[in-house]
Amino acid sequence: MKDYIKNIITVFIFIFLILLDSINAEAVQIHGPPEGFFVHIMGHIFFAASLIFILYLLEHHPQKHQNGWRWLRYSFWFFLAWNLDTLMVHIVYRRMPYSSLYLPLNMWEHKLLPPYNLEHVLYYIGRFDHLLCIPAMLFFVLSLRSFLQSHSEDETL
Amino acid sequence: MSGLPLYPIYIVDFFGSLCMLVLSFIALRYAWILKRTHTRNVFYTYIFWLCMTFVALSISRSTGHALRGLLLYSGYPYLWKKLAPYSGGLNSIAFISAAVLTFYFPNVQKVMEVIKEDARRLKEAKEELEIAHEKLRDFNLRLEEKVKERTRALVLSEQKFRRLFEGSRDAIFFCDQDGCISDINPSGMNMLGFKVKSEIIGLPMKQFFVRHEDWEIYNKSIYDQGYIVDFETQFKRVDGSTIYLIITAGAIKEKNGTIIGCEGIAKDITTFKRMTEKLIYSEKMASIGQLAAGIAHELNTPLGIILGYTQLLKEDIEEQELLEELKIIEKQTKNCKRIVSDLLSFARSSERRYISKVQINDCIKQTVTIVKHTFELKGIDIVLYLDKDLPKVIADENKFTQVLMNLLNNARDAIGENGTVYIWTKHEGETEDCLVKVIVGDTGEGINEKIKRRIFDPFFTTKPAGQGTGLGLSVSYGIIKEHGGTIDVCSPPSDKEYVSRGIKTIFIVTLPASTSEKAKKRLKQLISVC
Ligand SMILES: Nc1ncnc2c1ncn2[C@@H]1O[C@H](COP(=O)(O)OP(=O)(O)OP(=O)(O)O)[C@@H](O)[C@H]1O
Ligand SMILES: [Mg+2]
Numbered sequence: 146m147k148d149y150i151k152n153i154i155t156v157f158i159f160i161f162l163i164l165l166d167s168i169n170a171e172a173v174q175i176h177g178p179p180e181g182f183f184v185h186i187m188g189h190i191f192f193a194a195s196l197i198f199i200l201y202l203l204e205h206h207p208q209k210h211q212n213g214w215r216w217l218r219y220s221f222w223f224f225l226a227w228n229l230d231t232l233m234v235h236i237v238y239r240r241m242p243y244s245s246l247y248l249p250l251n252m253w254e255h256k257l258l259p260p261y262n263l264e265h266v267l268y269y270i271g272r273f274d275h276l277l278c279i280p281a282m283l284f285f286v287l288s289l290r291s292f293l294q295s296h297s298e299d300e301t302l
Numbered sequence: 303m304s305g306l307p308l309y310p311i312y313i314v315d316f317f318g319s320l321c322m323l324v325l326s327f328i329a330l331r332y333a334w335i336l337k338r339t340h341t342r343n344v345f346y347t348y349i350f351w352l353c354m355t356f357v358a359l360s361i362s363r364s365t366g367h368a369l370r371g372l373l374l375y376s377g378y379p380y381l382w383k384k385l386a387p388y389s390g391g392l393n394s395i396a397f398i399s400a401a402v403l404t405f406y407f408p409n410v411q412k413v414m415e416v417i418k419e420d421a422r423r424l425k426e427a428k429e430e431l432e433i434a435h436e437k438l439r440d441f442n443l444r445l446e447e448k449v450k451e452r453t454r455a456l457v458l459s460e461q462k463f464r465r466l467f468e469g470s471r472d473a474i475f476f477c478d479q480d481g482c483i484s485d486i487n488p489s490g491m492n493m494l495g496f497k498v499k500s501e502i503i504g505l506p507m508k509q510f511f512v513r514h515e516d517w518e519i520y521n522k523s524i525y526d527q528g529y530i531v532d533f534e535t536q537f538k539r540v541d542g543s544t545i546y547l548i549i550t551a552g553a554i555k556e557k558n559g560t561i562i563g564c565e566g567i568a569k570d571i572t573t574f575k576r577m578t579e580k581l582i583y584s585e586k587m588a589s590i591g592q593l594a595a596g597i598a599h600e601l602n603t604p605l606g607i608i609l610g611y612t613q614l615l616k617e618d619i620e621e622q623e624l625l626e627e628l629k630i631i632e633k634q635t636k637n638c639k640r641i642v643s644d645l646l647s648f649a650r651s652s653e654r655r656y657i658s659k660v661q662i663n664d665c666i667k668q669t670v671t672i673v674k675h676t677f678e679l680k681g682i683d684i685v686l687y688l689d690k691d692l693p694k695v696i697a698d699e700n701k702f703t704q705v706l707m708n709l710l711n712n713a714r715d716a717i718g719e720n721g722t723v724y725i726w727t728k729h730e731g732e733t734e735d736c737l738v739k740v741i742v743g744d745t746g747e748g749i750n751e752k753i754k755r756r757i758f759d760p761f762f763t764t765k766p767a768g769q770g771t772g773l774g775l776s777v778s779y780g781i782i783k784e785h786g787g788t789i790d791v792c793s794p795p796s797d798k799e800y801v802s803r804g805i806k807t808i809f810i811v812t813l814p815a816s817t818s819e820k821a822k823k824r825l826k827q828l829i830s831v832c
Contacts, residue, residue, distance in 0.1 A: 152334065159354065181390060188397035195404035202408060247305060252312060252374055256305035272311040275318025282325040282356065289332035289349065 182239070189232040196225040213295060216288030223281030227274055234271035237264045315367035322360040329353045344414045348407035355400040362392035473547075473568040475507075476554075481521070482506050484563065493547075493570050495540035512536040512544055520549070524564050528553045534571070543796075546575040583758070584783075590760055591780060598645040605642060609635045644773045645760070647701070647780060659694040660702065662738060662813075663727055669706045670725070677710075681720035684710075689727045693815040695738050701781045705789075708774040709742040709809050715765065716746025716807060724803065729815060736815035741808055748806035749793035757791065787813035 203209060203218050241264060247256040257269055333350040340346045366389045373382040467474055473490030477483055482504050494510065496502045511517040516535040523530040529552040536544050551566025612632045619625055670684050677684060713723045726741040749757065756762045758779045763772030775789075782789045793807040800808055 149338075156354065159358075181387070181394070185390065185394045185397075188394040188401070191401040192397040192404075195401035199404050199408075246308075250374075250379075252371065253307075253309050255308035255312075257308060258305040269306055269311075272308075273314055275314050275322070279318055279321050279325070282322055282329065282360075285356070286325055286329045286332065289329055289336065292336055292346075293332055 182235075186232065186235060189228055189235070193225060193228045193232065196221050196228065200225065211291075211295070213288050213291035216284045216291055220281050220284035220288055223277055223284060227277035227281055230271050230274050230277055234268060234274065237268045237271065240264060241268060312367075312371055316371050319360065319364040319367040323364045326353065326356040326360040330357050344407065344411045348403060348410070351403050352400055355396045355403065358392055358399070359396035362389045362396060365389040366393065470567075473570075475566060475568065477507050477564045479562050480506070481508055481564075490568065493539075493545065493568070494537065495543075510537045512538050520551070524551060524553050525561060528555070528561075530566075537568075545570055545572045547571065579755075583755075587758065587776070587779060587783075590776075594645040594760060598642040601638070601642050602646075605635055605639050609639065641771060641773065644771075644777050647704075647777055657696060657698050660697045660699045661692070661694050662697075662702070662740060663688045663692055665699055665702055666706065666725055666727065666740070669703050669710070673707070673710055673714075677714060677723070680714065680718070682714060682717055683722045685722055685724045687724065687726045689729055692727050692729055692738060693733075693736055695785075695813045695815055697785050697813065698781075702785075705778040705781050705811065706740075706742075708778045709811075712774060712809075713742060713744035713746060713807075715770070716744050716748075718746070721745040722803070724805065733815070738813045738815050740811040740813075742811075743795070743800055743803070743805040743808040745804045746806055749791065754791065754793060758789075782811055782813070785813055787811060 200218065200221050203214065203221065206214055208214050209218065245258055245265060247254070247258050249255070257265060330350075330353040333346065333353040336343075336346040337350040365385060369385065369389075370382050373379065373385075467487045470487055470489055473493045474487045475483055475490050476485040483502055483506075484504075486499070486502055491497070491499060491502055494502065508517045508521075511520070513536065516533075520530055520533060520535070523533070529550075531550050533549045533551075535547055535549065537547050538544055547568045548571050549566055549568045551564050553561045554563040554565055556562055609632065612628055612635060616625065616628045616632065619628065666686065666688065670686065674684060710723065717723070722745050724741075724743045726739070726743075728739045728741070730737045730739065753762075753764065758775050759772070760776040761772040762776075763770040765772075779789055788811075790810045790812075791807065792810070795801060795805060795808045
């Protein structure tokens with residue numbers, strides 16, 4: 146019970162800190178528009194690097210063929226792919242001229258305008274990133290469920 | 303306007319982000335359960351926090367996509383503009399947090415592993431320690447049991463040997479490295495005349511040996527051979543008397559062979575020794591007696607003839623000179639006859655013809671009356687201590703007088719001039735086995751230790767030729783033996799009664815008071831204490 150309360154408090158603090166951080170950022174230091182973008186890009190790179198790192202560890206895990214670990218590996222692979230995909234979309238989007246996108250008030254009329262080049266194609270396909278991140282999350286859930294079922298004590302890397 | 307519509311993307315985003323939200327919360331729930339059930343598992347902790355970032359990520363995305371769609375579609379673009387930076391910020395932070403967690407987790411894991419390893423080792427060590435402790439306890443218990451058992455056995459053995467040691471009739475002794483007595487049993491103390499153990503402990507064993515050579519032989523044998531068996535020797539008792547011992551002893555050695563003392567058993571064989579000596583002596587006397595009897599018998603006849611013819615010649619011859627010579631022959635022949643008859647009486651050749659119940663006291667008085675005069679001439683007194691209740695003995699009075707005369711003459715010769723001869727009569731024991739004792743003591747020169755054992759031998763004399771024949775005591779011996787009695791000599795006597803009077807030699811004649819077989823048998827077995 147105690148743990149439970151502790152966890153809830155921790156979650157709230159976590160969220161609060163995130164909010165506070167963004168308020169403070171405005172108050173203490175001025176961060177212009179490109180900074181948010183760079184932070185976001187670096188976050189992606191950082192996350193990708195950490196995924197590569199953990200995938201490297203998982204590949205060397207002695208029980209990597211067990212269900213839980215396999216799902217986890219798939220999950221991280223998908224996360225990595227999704228991450229790279231979104232990274233690419235961010236970059237491509239930035240490079241694309243505004244004129245490539247037609248964005249009237251009505252969402253249903255939003256369009257990607259020709260002439261098309263590779264970047265446009267990549268952008269369009271890349272925007273379906275949920276097709277990567279949902280399987281990633283699904284595998285993640287599967288993996289956890291498998292761990293729960295296996296009851297094994299030593300699911301360690 | 304031609305172009306690729308973006309709404310398929312929006313639709314996928316909308317449902318996808320909702321899906322993500324649901325999935326991330328499911329994942330969070332799983333992770334939370336896992337974390338709670340495996341509190342020590344670092345990996346689950348990591349997964350839990352990763353789920354938190356995923357939740358944050360899905361929230362930001364759902365706001366980013368779903369909410370945006372809803373807001374824009376429902377005509378609140380302004381609200382979206384306000385919410386958008388929060389969504390984007392949360393998104394970035396979620397990424398970074400996930401990355402940080404991911405990088406950080408293996409390190410924690412490693413640290414945990416090290417801690418776990420330490421804990422495992424500690425546990426192992428503890429278990430080993432416990433096993434060792436258990437073993438030790440077990441061992442201790444068993445040791446205690448064993449010690450108890452051994453102690454019990456030891457006590458039993460000790461008791462056994464203690465009984466043997468204390469109760470043995472023979473002396474059991476232990477000596478230390480310096481040859482000093484370190485322990486001795488009561489019999490041993492008794493044998494050597496000690497009353498208290500502390501008096502004898504620490505005394506050198508050497509001092510008890512009468513002859514120094516014996517000690518050397520004993521010591522050499524112990525050191526060279528490691529033992530000595532049936533070693534016959536003489537020991538000095540604390541009161542100065544000597545005893546005969548037979549010793550069997552062995553060296554006490556340490557493991558490396560160095561001798562640290564000796565232990566042994568000594569048997570007092572004094573009585574045995576005296577008995578054997580006596581036995582040997584009586585055997586000797588018997589054989590000499592037989593020899594003497596044979597010779598005497600053979601000599602008797604020719605001597606009778608010589609005497610007869612000499613007496614015949616004496617009657618025929620008138621010449622004075624020849625007559626004198628014949629008288630000398632007659633006298634010497636008579637001497638010879640006397641010696642021969644003495645020899646015969648020693649050898650029990652004559653029968654007991656005149657046996658009667660004799661009152662020894664009267665016999666002594668008569669004899670003393672006869673010799674008194676000659677004794678007084680030499681300044682020798684005769685003092686009598688006669689037992690008034692002395693029982694009679696069965697004896698040949700003449701022969702007993704002869705024994706008495708012999709003893710008195712010897713006393714006189716031993717004194718020379720001026721001295722005293724004492725005569726005691728005593729009786730011992732009840733009527734059935736009553737013994738009569740006649741003790742003749744003199745204040746003369748005493749008998750030399752070297753010749754003491756030979757004085758009863760026929761023809762043994764220390765007197766000049768012509769004065770003594772050396773038959774007196776041997777004849778007496780023969781007579782007393784014939785009467786079933788014993789004759790013993792003590793020179794010097796040990797009894798105070800004699801020593802205080804200056805007596806140097808006593809002869810003790812013991813005769814049975816009655817002729818009953820029982821008394822005689824007892825008499826034969828009797829051994830003088832002197
Ligand atoms: N009372 C005594 N005191 C000292 N010596 C004695 C005594 N009686 C006997 N002897 C010793 O014992 C020896 C043997 O004595 P024993 O009577 O047999 O012979 P003897 O006296 O020498 O001769 P015999 O008695 O035949 O005339 C003596 O020569 C003497 O040395
Ligand atoms: Mg004599």
